[in-house]
Amino acid sequence: MSQRIDGMVSVVITNYNRALYLRECLDHIREQTYPNWEMIFIDDASTDDSVQVAREWHEQYRQVWSEDHRMVMHTLPRNIGFAGALNVGLYLARGEYIAIQDSDDYSHVNRLQRQVEFLQNHPEVELVGTNYYSFPSDAPMKRELANWLRYGDEIGKVYGRGGHCVCHGTILFRGRLFDQIGGPTRRITGAEDYEFIAKALNAKAKIENLPEPLYFYRLHNNQRSVQYYKRKESNDDK
Known part of the structure; x- marks a missing residue:
């Protein structure tokens, strides 16, 4: 296993037909106040203009990025679903920390800074999410x-x-957690986020949420989790 890069956050973005929202998502990662990040963009065989949008965005900004930044783009030859695409991104991540970002949402520019600082100040915690709008x-x-x-x-x-x-799109965790437990499987379609957190807890990983809203969750008719969202919001046991 290759050595993880100290201090780096690998932001893993999976995408399927989200061309309409991609620039806003990518811009908010580019504008992060945390200086040391890489972007891992996995396109799950989109049939819209997603890949073109991402490539044009990358070409626009790559010349002005510092050595602390890079974007890895990987286009899958066929659609393998959310869990499969996410695992490809997780395996490509080199950072000491890994952040998840959904391609139809966007993050507050202070998100990575706040979460990394929290993990640095709480060495007993392996994974931290945030509140969101x-x-x-x-x-x-x-x-x-x-x-x-x-x-x-x-x-x-x-x-x-x-x-x-825990809202999956908000999580940032130590790369060693993925090295220990792996990513989500395809056993629970639509609940891969639940499975990953449950697997981390079963491995005795300590998890926390930040009360500060550092993520913006977009509601639209084509979102992957639309059939689960209302249930989450109304369930008193959550």
Whole structure:
């Protein structure tokens, strides 16, 4: 196994037909206040203009990036689904830390800085998520703060009851956690995020959420998790 790069955050972005939202997603990673990151962009055989958008964006900015930044683009020859595409990105990640980013959402520019600082100050924690705002795609300023997340010891209790209380798109974790437990499988379609967190907890990894909203979750008719979102928001056990 190759040595991970100290201090680097590998931001893993999986994409399938999200050309409409890609530039906003990528711009907010480019604008991060945390200086040391790489972007791992995995396109899951999109049939829209996603790859073209990503390539044009990369060409626009790569000449002005510092040596701390790079973008790895990998286009899969056939669609293998979210879990498969995510695992490709996780295996390519070189950083001491790995962040997940959904291609139809975007992150606050301070997101990586806040999460890395938290892990540096809490060496016992392996993975940290954040609170977030959800917003309708056609009304981006109509934001609603999530209320289903939990904190501290409550996180383990919720997953112990079969619940879910960590937003997958917000998580940042130590690369060694992936080296230890691997990524999600395809056993629970639509709940790969739940499975990964549960697997981490079963491996005795300590997990926390930051109450600060550092992520913006877009609501639209074509989003992958649309059939799960309302259930998450209304379930009192989460």
